[in-house]
Amino acid sequence: xxxxxxxxxxxxxxxxxxxxxxxxxxxxxxxxxxxxxxxxxxxxxxxxxxxxxxxxxxxxxxxxxxxxxxxxxxxxxxxxxxxxxxxxxxxxxxxxxxxxxxxxxxxxxxxxxxxxxxxxxxxxxxxxxxxxxxxxxxxxxxxxxxxxxxxxxxxxxxxxxxxxxxxxxxxxxxxxxxxxxxxxxxxxxxxxxxxxxxxxxxxxxxxxxxxxxxxxxxxxxxxxxxxxxxxxxxxxxxxxxxxxxxxxxxxxxxxxxxxxxxxxxxxxxxxxxxxxxxxxxxxxxxxxxxxxxxxxxxxxxxxxxxxxxxxxxxxxxxxxxxxxxxxxxxxxxxxxxxxxxxxxxxxxxxxxxxxxxxxxxxxxxxxxxxxxxxxxxxxxxxxxxxxxxxxxxxxxxxxxxxxxxxxxxxxxxxxxxxxxxxxxxxxxxxxxxxxxxxxxxxxxxxxxxxxxxxxxxxxxxxxxxxxxxxxxxxxxxxxxxxxxxxxxxxxxxxxxxxxxxxxxxxxxxxxxxxxxxxxxxxxxxxxxxxxxxxxxxxxx
Ligand code: ADP
Ligand code: MG
Ligand code: ZN
Numbered sequence: 001x002x003x004x005x006x007x008x009x010x011x012x013x014x015x016x017x018x019x020x021x022x023x024x025x026x027x028x029x030x031x032x033x034x035x036x037x038x039x040x041x042x043x044x045x046x047x048x049x050x051x052x053x054x055x056x057x058x059x060x061x062x063x064x065x066x067x068x069x070x071x072x073x074x075x076x077x078x079x080x081x082x083x084x085x086x087x088x089x090x091x092x093x094x095x096x097x098x099x100x101x102x103x104x105x106x107x108x109x110x111x112x113x114x115x116x117x118x119x120x121x122x123x124x125x126x127x128x129x130x131x132x133x134x135x136x137x138x139x140x141x142x143x144x145x146x147x148x149x150x151x152x153x154x155x156x157x158x159x160x161x162x163x164x165x166x167x168x169x170x171x172x173x174x175x176x177x178x179x180x181x182x183x184x185x186x187x188x189x190x191x192x193x194x195x196x197x198x199x200x201x202x203x204x205x206x207x208x209x210x211x212x213x214x215x216x217x218x219x220x221x222x223x224x225x226x227x228x229x230x231x232x233x234x235x236x237x238x239x240x241x242x243x244x245x246x247x248x249x250x251x252x253x254x255x256x257x258x259x260x261x262x263x264x265x266x267x268x269x270x271x272x273x274x275x276x277x278x279x280x281x282x283x284x285x286x287x288x289x290x291x292x293x294x295x296x297x298x299x300x301x302x303x304x305x306x307x308x309x310x311x312x313x314x315x316x317x318x319x320x321x322x323x324x325x326x327x328x329x330x331x332x333x334x335x336x337x338x339x340x341x342x343x344x345x346x347x348x349x350x351x352x353x354x355x356x357x358x359x360x361x362x363x364x365x366x367x368x369x370x371x372x373x374x375x376x377x378x379x380x381x382x383x384x385x386x387x388x389x390x391x392x393x394x395x396x397x398x399x400x401x402x403x404x405x406x407x408x409x410x411x412x413x414x415x416x417x418x419x420x421x422x423x424x425x426x427x428x429x430x431x432x433x434x435x436x437x438x439x440x441x442x443x444x445x446x447x448x449x450x451x452x453x454x455x456x457x458x459x460x461x462x463x464x465x466x467x468x469x470x471x472x473x474x475x476x477x478x479x480x481x482x483x484x485x486x487x488x489x490x491x492x493x494x495x496x497x498x499x500x501x502x503x504x505x506x507x508x509x510x511x512x513x514x515x516x517x518x519x520x521x522x523x524x525x526x527x528x529x530x531x532x533x534x535x536x537x538x539x540x
Pocket of ligand 2: 179
């Protein structure tokens, strides 16, 4: 971890007491009063890494995630200029290799083409603080209500530019979403941040991502071995080790624990709880599926490698049979935020590529065009997959799943929706569109997707996951609501009527690009480089 110590004092004035004065000579406490909680956090950070106080005055906490807290700090340069920095304090339980890999992504790929760079890094014991230039940024919800089509075009262009750069280095970001792509509308500045979940492609240029990759593979081998040798795997140990491998970005509390078995005193080892919840969820789903003939459900299974001599006898019952308990767990990276996850991630396809970031960029684009955020709001993978099906079509999703060796069953067929009609309806510009009459019939008459269809036969499946009845119905209801121009799943931006004219002339090219980003097949999904050359961006 020597690289983490790398620090230059040259460009800073040292502040013995760690307190910078602002122009008025008073201590700068930021524009608003800090809560006691934030003040305590700031004090703790100074205590954990005392050297920070020699350089920085920490003004506020600006971000708090599962893996880190981000602070706004100022420092006086030797030139006398006071500059703002973002200080990312990684949770001390983070795996050292992960931390170093995050830092290496920033140092190697960052600083250019809208990818955030890094200025310094501090480490004391297990506390690591990454110092980045501060980019003041707008909230995405505010952006949605104020951006015109040209702004959206530029936003997407700049996001794709950042993706092209990181993909060139063989970095898969895995958590592309608005809060990780900072945008300052006034300055027209953009920055992709947060490589905390990044992974390397097979030929990544980021050395430490190779290490992360190797460790993940080693763990998945070990896991498979232990699961097969013991016959029955213990659900608790399973999830604890999974938490190490799969740095899921859901704001759930089991992220990046290191060492794996240590829980902080007073803090429960929540990963174990999650295992309980997961198995309980499956049980509940099964019970529901079994108790109602009307159950409509969605189910994924791996089409190959089934124990041919053994047959599961627990489907539609409220227990898990020994056959199911002994099934090999499929290990696949699953990082990301559910609503932004690509179908191949949701289906646990083990071979994932940078195409997963392109899907997420597509979801961001969908939000921008429809003025809804978050667009897909799902708490679990199957709900997310069902939501994707309602937009991209169930037949199409099932076909795509086959390509990566998964069998998906859906109890009701959902037609693929026309993206223009969908976005115009949601944005409320549909009535202005000339295409209105020709496409109205295509618009989600989803009444046919609810109803009574027997649950699919789940015999012999490798990975059994059943979406709960309620979540499927939720999706169907949501789809129906779209039809009625009712708010769907997300906050509708307060688009002013003055903005409408711009939004009434969205070119077909925009939807063509969106369609290519939201390609269910990662092999044919548009790459960042190709997308930048898409005619939608002509003239930028
Ligand atoms: P996490 O891994 O906890 O999500 P991020 O790196 O995404 O951490 O940072 C969390 C939040 O902190 C971001 O969404 C953003 O609002 C803010 N942030 C992070 N880096 C910067 C930066 N360089 N400048 C300004 N704000 C930042
Ligand atoms: Mg983040
Ligand atoms: Zn079974």
